[in-house]
Amino acid sequence: MSQDLRRDFQDRQDLIDYVAEIFPQTANFEPFVADTRGGRRAAEQLFENIDPKKYGATRNNISGAVTYLSPYIRHGVVTLREVRDLALRRADQRKDAAKFIMELAWREYWQRLYETLGGGVWDDIEEYKTGFPPDSYDEELPVNIKRGTTGLACIDAFSRELRRTGYLHNHARMWLASYVVHWRKVQWQAGAEWFLEHLLDGDPASNNLSWQWVASTFSNKPYFFNRENLERHTEGLYCRQCLHYGSCPFEGRYEDLSQKLFQIQ
Amino acid sequence: MNTIIWVHEDCLHPTGPAYMAYPESPSIFVFDDAGPVMSLKRYVFIYECLLELPVVIRKGDAVQEILGFARRHSADRIVTIATPSPRLKRIQQKLAQSIQLEVLAYDPFLEFTGTVRLERFSQFWRTVEPYAMLEEPRSEGDQEVAIPGSNTNDAAAGS
Ligand SMILES: Cc1cc2nc3c(=O)[nH]c(=O)nc-3n(C[C@H](O)[C@H](O)[C@H](O)COP(=O)(O)OP(=O)(O)OC[C@H]3O[C@@H](n4cnc5c(N)ncnc54)[C@H](O)[C@@H]3O)c2cc1C
Numbered sequence: 251m252s253q254d255l256r257r258d259f260q261d262r263q264d265l266i267d268y269v270a271e272i273f274p275q276t277a278n279f280e281p282f283v284a285d286t287r288g289g290r291r292a293a294e295q296l297f298e299n300i301d302p303k304k305y306g307a308t309r310n311n312i313s314g315a316v317t318y319l320s321p322y323i324r325h326g327v328v329t330l331r332e333v334r335d336l337a338l339r340r341a342d343q344r345k346d347a348a349k350f351i352m353e354l355a356w357r358e359y360w361q362r363l364y365e366t367l368g369g370g371v372w373d374d375i376e377e378y379k380t381g382f383p384p385d386s387y388d389e390e391l392p393v394n395i396k397r398g399t400t401g402l403a404c405i406d407a408f409s410r411e412l413r414r415t416g417y418l419h420n421h422a423r424m425w426l427a428s429y430v431v432h433w434r435k436v437q438w439q440a441g442a443e444w445f446l447e448h449l450l451d452g453d454p455a456s457n458n459l460s461w462q463w464v465a466s467t468f469s470n471k472p473y474f475f476n477r478e479n480l481e482r483h484t485e486g487l488y489c490r491q492c493l494h495y496g497s498c499p500f501e502g503r504y505e506d507l508s509q510k511l512f513q514i515q
Numbered sequence: 516m517n518t519i520i521w522v523h524e525d526c527l528h529p530t531g532p533a534y535m536a537y538p539e540s541p542s543i544f545v546f547d548d549a550g551p552v553m554s555l556k557r558y559v560f561i562y563e564c565l566l567e568l569p570v571v572i573r574k575g576d577a578v579q580e581i582l583g584f585a586r587r588h589s590a591d592r593i594v595t596i597a598t599p600s601p602r603l604k605r606i607q608q609k610l611a612q613s614i615q616l617e618v619l620a621y622d623p624f625l626e627f628t629g630t631v632r633l634e635r636f637s638q639f640w641r642t643v644e645p646y647a648m649l650e651e652p653r654s655e656g657d658q659e660v661a662i663p664g665s666n667t668n669d670a671a672a673g674s
Pocket of ligand 1: 316317318319321323324353354356357360418419421423424427449451452454457458460461464
């Protein structure tokens with residue numbers, strides 16, 4: 251008969267060693283542990299981050315005023331309602347909190363869809379709007395994306411951050427997912443599975459349905475971006491150090507990139 | 516009636532509905548052998564959440580572990596929290612074949628019980644926005660709706 255797992259630990263390292271021991275399958279991954287601590291106490295410290303007005307103005311920037319609450323919300327340590335109520339209290343005017351609350355509603359929306367789709371969140375909800383049939387997308391995630399060795403400073407940094415910290419900014423998730431599906435022509439499912447292994451907020455609803463949104467199997471068109479967009483929202487952080495600056499695959503106007511990436515008339 | 520609480524990974528709230536309704540009842544969490552494959556940091560995060568709950572932590576076959584815990588506490592009822600996860604729902608169904616199962620709703624985000632269309636977020640938002648914003652519900656058709664990604668290809672809004 252199995253036993254109760256331990257609840258007393260000398261320190262965090264003791265806990266980490268124990269978890270690694272009782273879940274030997276984690277040896278298939280790098281032994282990274284996030285600085286983010288689990289639990290309600292840690293979540294409450296992040297409540298200070300809730301600044302709905304600033305959020306509305308900066309959310310799409312990598313250094314914007316996002317809350318980092320997603321792992322706690324995903325595991326029900328904090329409820330959407332609690333976060334919404336706090337945001338409304340902090341907003342001088344109700345409309346200042348509108349953008350933030352709309353993002354909370356995205357989670358609610360994905361959860362409600364999950365309720366009706368169940369395991370169907372792993373299937374293409376609609377056809378790809380890229381002009382390509384589903385079987386033209388590879389099933390395997392390329393090793394250089396998993397390892398962060400593509401040579402593209404941004405993509406490699408996102409891959410590393412995902413594996414090391416279990417968190418990526420929303421925009422970085424979108425860029426990385428778009429790169430996987432549209433530039434590398436890999437099925438969104440392969441990328442979604444990879445994200446779920448690592449994201450502390452990994453959730454089959456928010457994750458898979460966002461991947462489908464990027465892929466266009468749950469949106470009216472594929473999501474893609476260009477270097478200028480990434481550079482602006484990251485304040486040049488990656489582009490500055492990238493050997494491929496000026497000749498990277500994200501270079502160009504949207505019309506030209508669209509022609510290159512898709513077979514849309 | 517003797518009650519135990521089954522805590523699962525969708526509700527690790529220290530004052531979640533089950534703990535509020537049954538403050539005296541013993542509770543169990545099971546790392547299910549049939550659960551998803553995850554890297555170390557995800558297990559550590561969940562484990563740290565559990566250490567703030569008054570919960571017995573086990574690893575194994577979820578149904579067997581929960582029923583065994585119920586037997587050890589001579590329980591005739593299991594209480595848990597609703598979840599959209601198909602795997603957790605299957606566990607609920609199996610438990611319900613052996614013992615009385617009470618599934619409590621999770622603190623709802625929206626005080627809205629009507630039906631809402633889910634084909635696209637914009638439809639959903641149009642219906643629920645006043646409830647999400649805690650405003651007086653407005654009549655249909657007088658609201659501006661942001662559709663994610665419709666403005667530019669950088670799809671800055673939404674998803
Ligand atoms: C490809 C891809 C995969 C994703 N996978 C996940 C996932 O597995 N789990 C997950 O919780 N989110 C996922 N998201 C949504 C979003 O990126 C994260 O919720 C957000 O970045 C979390 O950071 P934060 O807590 O600082 O968010 P904030 O911007 O501070 O937002 C507050 C809360 O609102 C919710 N939220 C915000 N934006 C979104 C959104 N677009 N969709 C759904 N909920 C949102 C989250 O619960 C978040 O914690 C994914 C997005 C993409 C594009």
